[in-house]
Amino acid sequence: MKTHPIFLRILIFVLVCSCSFTSKEIQFHNSHEPNRANVPFSDVVETENLLFLTGQIGKDHKAGALVSGGIKSETKQVIENIRDVLEHHNSSLDRVVKCTVILKNIEDFKDFNSVYTTYFTNKPARTTFAASGLAGGASIEIDVIASK
Template sequence: MKFSFLILGLLVIASFQSCNDVKSEVIFHKSHEPSRANVPFSDAVETKGFLFLTGQIGKDHKKGTLVSGGIGAETKQVIENIKAVLEHHDLSLDDVVKCTVILKDINDFKAFNSVYTTYFTKKPARTTYAAAGLAGEANIEIDVIAAK
């Protein structure tokens, strides 16, 4: 009897070990925007039930330029860009579990936050910090992680 429990225990341990050894599939998604077809990064990377989006700035991808109007307008465009990528993958802003926000000027926090809170009503985890400069002369960049 003890021998059969020992064998059963070893089989259970072996099955857990083999489950852990299976590498999760990683999918690197190209952009749905034709203007971003040749960028040197993936628009989103999918693995283990999560979608990791690349950082977005307040660029209007149809026009190819940063929107005018300052931090409020850029924040709105950034989130609309994120929303478009999520929708392309059958997700929404409600599926976002983590945001990382980079501001060019931390003094823009209040103006950014007033726009941000109208979009992210589920209140995902968030990290916000300022950096000396951002790509494309942007005032803000946001990247997100969404649960599938």
């Protein structure tokens, strides 16, 4: 019995597709900070080898309040918070591939950037814009996407 070439091609295509398109489950992670255990969002969503972090503000989680000192202090605390989350998930700042930065006041850009550039030396892709009324009275919020 002779097998038709188109049948073989279809069979090979189906086998290849079923093997190469398997994906890992999406994981929704709660915060590692005990006082953020009941927030209505995930601290990190993990898929394949990427970590999508929720936005961080300049809140000192141990003290339960925004740090004082203005945009530079808040920016430093935001990035330290991001670092903590990444390390908790076996990643680091040098694995960040994309940052989204929201400033309360675009006039703070220069001061924010002077702190930001000391942490993100790999120069990940970035979007920066200003919006009024950030959560918790913050002057800055940053979310990142990082490689695991």
